Amino acid sequence: DGGITQSPKYLFRKEGQNVTLSCEQNLNHDAMYWYRQDPGQGLRLIYYSQIVNDFQKGDIAEGYSVSREKKESFPLTVTSAQKNPTAFYLCATMRGGDTEAFFGQGTRLTVV
Amino acid sequence: DAKTTQPPSMDCAEGRAANLPCNHSTISGNEYVYWYRQIHSQGPQYIIHGLKNNETNEMASLIITEDRKSSTLILPHATLRDTAVYYCIVRVGYSGNTPLVFGKGTRLSVIA
Numbered sequence: 462d463g464g465i466t467q468s469p470k471y472l473f474r475k476e477g478q479n480v481t482l483s484c485e486q487n488l489n490h491d492a493m494y495w496y497r498q499d500p501g502q503g504l505r506l507i508y509y510s511q512i513v514n515d516f517q518k519g520d521i522a523e524g525y526s527v528s529r530e531k532k533e534s535f536p537l538t539v540t541s542a543q544k545n546p547t548a549f550y551l552c553a554t555m556r557g558g559d560t561e562a563f564f565g566q567g568t569r570l571t572v573v
Numbered sequence: 574d575a576k577t578t579q580p581p582s583m584d585c586a587e588g589r590a591a592n593l594p595c596n597h598s599t600i601s602g603n604e605y606v607y608w609y610r611q612i613h614s615q616g617p618q619y620i621i622h623g624l625k626n627n628e629t630n631e632m633a634s635l636i637i638t639e640d641r642k643s644s645t646l647i648l649p650h651a652t653l654r655d656t657a658v659y660y661c662i663v664r665v666g667y668s669g670n671t672p673l674v675f676g677k678g679t680r681l682s683v684i685a
Contacts, residue, residue: 494672503660503675504617519672551616560605562673564616
């Protein structure tokens, strides 16, 4: 199947621990994005990457890090510096020059 | 910040047309209007986009005013499965991988 895979769907971590969220795509899309969503709110952009080995900060990058070592993968690390990490995290992709973004099913992270 | 303004919530009777308004008074000449929707706890789904002409696809119709300062998404025969948050987004299209910037959207409730 073609698409975007985010894993796991639910993730629990203890406060102070770093955690990495996976996003894999087999759509051959150039651009990948990470968004965060809090209850009752819209999506906020964390990081995005338009090409391998390059990425840009979004509106709320503090406390997060990413890598883009290969086209298919764009993992997001939530570090201990992120003050309120509990949220719903969504990964998206877009083909270069295209207009439609495709989203994964999300990872719900709970930090206790 | 999002460049659009939408009502926070709307109700629609099942089988009737749902008309979702969006104001984008500062839209630039090369910016398109996009609509996405998000069903609870899933990733957003693309619906439709347009520049200045009205557009229609199998999901919805998009009506853009002549001055392009506002638009309306029309779901012609709303069903219970159309209950979702609808996001109106303004973005430069076909010019690369500019991220989508989401506002809070309109929560549409379709009532039986």
